Amino acid sequence: MKKTISTLLAAATALLLSNCAATPGGGMAYQQTRATQGAGLGAAGGALLGAIIGHQSDDWEEGALLGAAIGGLGGYAIGNEQDKAARYGRAPYRGPQQAPYQPQPYGSPKGGY
Numbered sequence: 001m002k003k004t005i006s007t008l009l010a011a012a013t014a015l016l017l018s019n020c021a022a023t024p025g026g027g028m029a030y031q032q033t034r035a036t037q038g039a040g041l042g043a044a045g046g047a048l049l050g051a052i053i054g055h056q057s058d059d060w061e062e063g064a065l066l067g068a069a070i071g072g073l074g075g076y077a078i079g080n081e082q083d084k085a086a087r088y089g090r091a092p093y094r095g096p097q098q099a100p101y102q103p104q105p106y107g108s109p110k111g112g113y
Contacts, residue, residue: 034086038079039072046071 046067054063
């Protein structure tokens with residue numbers, strides 16, 4: 001179990017650190033994006049929920065670590081998709097949309113009468 005937590009924590013850290021972008025001057029600059037905000041908020045929320053759930057089984061530290069890793073990964077994924085949507089000038093995916101109902105006049109070919 002500890003190996004799994006260590007692996008998840010390492011993956012979350014790698015994702016968070018991969019969001020730094022190189023500047024034209026050759027240095028590294030921190031770039032605040034929705035992905036980094038989502039990862040931070042997801043990790044904080046996941047740690048809180050993980051600690052609460054883990055406290056029920058008398059192991060809140062492990063629950064907090066696991067919750068932070070899962071929350072951070074989930075927050076990063078959601079924020080990254082929002083960044084892509086903003087970058088390419090499209091609205092984020094909101095699921096299938098149904099066309100509004102338009103009644104057909106009586107006797108029309110689409111009306112079926």
